[in-house]
Amino acid sequence: MQQVVKGEFMPFLGFKQKTGFTLIELLVIVLILGVLTSIALPQYRRSVERARVAEALTLVRSIYDSCERLAWENQKNNCGAAVTAGIAKFPKLDITIKGTYSSTGTALLTDNFTYELGNNITATSVKGSYQGAKIVFNGRNFSCSAPASGEASRACSVWGASTWNE
Numbered sequence: 422m423q424q425v426v427k428g429e430f431m432p433f434l435g436f437k438q439k440t441g442f443t444l445i446e447l448l449v450i451v452l453i454l455g456v457l458t459s460i461a462l463p464q465y466r467r468s469v470e471r472a473r474v475a476e477a478l479t480l481v482r483s484i485y486d487s488c489e490r491l492a493w494e495n496q497k498n499n500c501g502a503a504v505t506a507g508i509a510k511f512p513k514l515d516i517t518i519k520g521t522y523s524s525t526g527t528a529l530l531t532d533n534f535t536y537e538l539g540n541n542i543t544a545t546s547v548k549g550s551y552q553g554a555k556i557v558f559n560g561r562n563f564s565c566s567a568p569a570s571g572e573a574s575r576a577c578s579v580w581g582a583s584t585w586n587e
Contacts, residue, residue, distance in 0.1 A: 471581060481558045491513060491514060497509075500538065500539075501541075540559075554580075565580060
């Protein structure tokens with residue numbers, strides 16, 4: 422009996438044994454990868470967006486607390502009164518946030534959000550598909566507002582705004 426070695430001529434069939442993947446096998450693998458990617462990519466994007474918002478919520482709270490401390494040091498009732506009096510400005514706060522200050526010093530532009538001082542601290546999204554959506558903190562509660570149309574209108578639900586004050 423003759424031993425057959427891979428890739429060697431097999432006289433009883435008249436052709437060489439083929440090695441590797443067939444076109445159908447490769448197409449099935451590509452199809453499976455496509456399905457997995459279509460499932461995973463939206464979830465990844467949602468996770469990244471929620472992480473950006475979690476950072477913004479933390480910064481808004483820190484900005485508010487810092488503004489309140491500055492107001493108390495200057496005998497003002499609250500952050501809004503200190504802003505109105507021209508006392509509360511980002512460069513004067515006792516926290517450091519990487520970004521660019523506005524000419525008035527009451528707004529701070531970062532990579533993801535613009536933060537504004539006032540009676541409420543507001544963070545407005547400046548990046549991504551939720552551009553224009555806002556996070557507002559009044560000292561007790563967070564709220565979310567978004568443009569009425571476009572993908573940004575879904576920002577509050579994607580960001581999980583319903584769970585912010587629990």
